[in-house]
Amino acid sequence: MTRTTYQCPCGARLEFKQDLDKEPGTVTPNWKCKDCGTPVPGMTAEKISHQHPS
Numbered sequence: 001m002t003r004t005t006y007q008c009p010c011g012a013r014l015e016f017k018q019d020l021d022k023e024p025g026t027v028t029p030n031w032k033c034k035d036c037g038t039p040v041p042g043m044t045a046e047k048i049s050h051q052h053p054s
Ligand SMILES: [Zn+2]
Pocket: 008, 009, 010, 011, 012, 033, 034, 035, 036, 037, 038
């Protein structure tokens, strides 16, 4: 399984579901960096949201 990571402009490395903030109340999921609130590209966020530390 290939692991997806996203380097946020704020310096945070987004790798797991808990690194993301899901904006509620929207039809399409709106993922943001947990630290700074910068939107994360949907395709990347979707992959990250399925990753959990084991
Ligand atoms: Zn960030």
